Amino acid sequence: MNTWRLPGSIAAITILGCLGAALIALLFAAPVPSLKGLLEDAYLHHLIAFSFKQASLSALIAIGLAIPIARALQRRHFLGKTLLLRLSSMTLILPVLVAIFGLMTVYGREGWLAILCHRLGINYSFSPYGLSGILLAHVFFNLPLATRLLLQALQQIPNEQRQLADQLAMQGWNLFKFLECPWLKRQLIPAFVLIFMLCFTSFAIILTLGGGPQATTLELAIFQALSFDYDPGRAALLALIQLCCCSGLLLLSHWLTPIRAHEVSLRQNWQPKVEGVCARIIDSVSLMVLVLLLIPPLIAVIAAGLGTHTLDALKDPALWQAVALSLNIAVAAGALSVSITLMLLWTSREYRRRQQYGWASCLEGSAMIILGVPSIVLATGAFLILNQTIGLGSSPAYLVIIVNTLMALPYASKLLESPMRDLANQYSRLCLALDIRGWQRLRHIELPILRQPLLQAFAFASLMSMGDFGVIALFGSQDFQTLPYYLYQQMGAYRTQQAAVTALLLLLICFLFFILIETLAERDADRKPTEL
Template identity: 80%
Template sequence: MAVGCFTLMKGWQLPGAIAGIAILGILGAAFTALLYAAPLPSLMGILKDAYLQHVIGFSLKQASLSALLAVGIAVPIARALQRRHFFGKTLLLRLASMTLILPVLVAVFGLLTVYGREGWLALLCHRLGIHYSFSPYGLSGILLAHVFFNLPLATRLLLQALQQIPTEQRQLAAQLGITGWNLFRFLEWPWIKRQLVPAFVLIFMLCFTSFAIVLTLGGGPQATTLELAIFQALNFDYDPGRAALLALVQLVCCGGLLLFSHWLTPVGAHDVSLRQHWRPRVEGIWGAIIDSIAILVLILLLIPPLIAVAVAGIGPQTLSALSDPALWQAVILSLKIALVAGGCSVALTLMLLWTSREYHRRALSGWASTIDACAMIILAVPSIVLATGAFLILNQTIGIDSSPAALVILINTLMALPYASKLLNGPMRDLANQYSHLCLSLDIHGWQRLRRIELPALRQPLLQAFAFASLMSMGDFGVIALFGSQDFQTLPFYLYQQMGAYRTQQAAVTALLLLLLCFLFFILIESLADRHADR
């Protein structure tokens, strides 16, 4: 029956249909396995649970505050980075892009070293005679960590929107003498608004489903999210039915917000300029002060925690820790999983967006939103729920293999889809708006259009999406926590074992190595992307 349905589809419908059905089938199987593992508890009984109400309320509160802070601060930072050109700007942008895919344990270690009660900032305040009262635990610590991870993401998305403003529009604004607030209101805001709601929704769902940050910085039952409650139900209480119901509540919340985002977000593509990028001239002392403060905020947020990781990892123990063969086995396994998962994620994203874009061009917004939701719905499904569902399915059928690399790659591929989709969605629509009529007149379609037109023009965003997906897989800990063992351990799992065994010095070296691998890999991909952008 499915084959018959596929034969009735047109060529541009097949990629998205195949990818969407595969994604929904995997998610449905994982969730069904949870429901089948235990009888579903009483719905009204759980919804009346005061603790569950507190968990839902705190999840919404911390996610809303985190998203508002990240997106709100990102607007002046993105404008400053777009208008100002200074030494180290490229490196700062690459560091900003890396924060999303930094391993959480590495970043939390750096944040605690800087902002902890005995951290660098506390010592500085003590020497200056200033009372330091900030606590890196509880709501304040969660917000700090979420802003650290998501402010650079919001900045990158908004900066990309500003860079897409056609040169002709900027030249016209300069000729008319439009500057300051009027320039922001009439020229930049329409383009920023295009990415504002999607960026807020993406960051909200990232924070709403946050697990490792809340686990390490939550500080107790008062700071517990739905994701952490699901983990507790699965690992401490072993109550799959309750975990499935909590996941359903999370799915409804995030799914509703996703539909709201699609309703508010404009779907039309904008014109793209073929001229060289316009370098705006910003005059006035107040503009320079505001831009300098915005850039300084980004630098002070990003750089000190990364320096803290580097300082802790360099010492007498470095050479002995690097000589451990198990460390390099973990590095090789992490790289293999990351590269395969990154490639698969980009391929699936292309299939979804190709069909979604064609639906949009035919004014079939309902079908287009359905295809788009197949990628974004991953954010509403906790990785631990997906991994646990897969574990239950395999455990009750063929059993868990001693090296479940394929399963880890599959889950990491799915978890990276929303980020790859955000990076490729805008460029693919703009490209279609620019070349669709030409391709139609030349009878270039299907595979020939993808090979000759799409892939060469999309090399820069494709490489960026591949870098994000690969490095997210390299730094993932949530999935490997269920499937890792002494014979199958990635670098984050190896780091977790060292921290659990109180091998602090060796763990610092492993954290630094993981940070350097992510940084060097990302610089390599970004350099290739910039080279293609210049072409």
């Protein structure tokens, strides 16, 4: 075997081995279901129906609101637009429990909005629990994602088409129907399916804001079967049903995603004219919805965490033990995720250079297949394997690191795939001419140029692990607490002031970590030309 095949082969075998072991454990532990039993299981039907219901409604609301917001962001320039877009990006790495704490502070029964309504003499009847609270949290996380995806689609419209629309005096509904709608359709279905999958496999939001018999999903039922009922067979059966649903959704997304033709615009600076009071009102209201959804919960987290109780809460040794454990797990998972991704893409790129596209697609698919396997399914399989062999042990940190590493692979792969291909196209012939191969090529050519995307992939993978609650909820205990698990325990015990400080600390750590990595990446980008 050629040495260039080894990195990707080892990485792919590791990934598929972990997934295969988890699935085999589930298959052996799951009872053989009878078709009649499945058809007559009313609770199982309710789990599946509610999982699809809340995911469908969340995706529809997010996409429906994102269309006018994306149009407003595309055609309006205002002070703070760049900051608003950056805040929208921050929701992708914002820990779920931090956002939930902020949402509860604003929209809870004793939150800011309830106090305002009480002072105005208005009856405040919104409940942050159940389906309404789940939809609110899902829209908070997914509306910025949908907006960025649809804004990207609108920005791809050639400027010549916009100029022609202006010359034909197309405005309002006609402009949307004949110019913007065809481009938005390319992204609507893929964006809907992506958000649907994210909501379908949501765990921390359902556990915190749902959890009752009427608001339980498959993912939460798996957790309950292991943590409360200790019924591995039931958990395995539910995990397999969840896996089938997610795999079907992933295939549906791939089938419905259209092949986009890349069009180049020759006119770089064409500013569309937006006339009419009605258009201005719609754009202003749309942008205000996004601002009011994003800003108040973040302000609430900061305001609640700062006070006379802050120093007392920061003196708790358990808090800093949770911080240290979270950082160790996040850094380890981020480094492993980037390393495995680099191994996969290195070999995949070599296969493509030799026009062996089938093997290249298999290697790249081994990272993307994880999108169809929820973290709770992997954690359940690992739980069954360890429980029947060596036991869980006192500190399952390695298990949490492995699962978080696998879950971050698809995102790290997307961040590194294009830069590595571009690098190969630019420097492969030069490396062959100078006989620079293997480790020498990686050290002297690849790493200096790829430092920026590598740091960005590392930051994204680490922050995903830092804010993860799905895996740690299954393996966490009083002796093994990450910062999100510690925050959940405080919220569950109604220790509101301590929870506020913990939420603020988690938010600051993620924000500072993200800023640090971005600063290092920008410094490397500025220094890159002199190094080469």
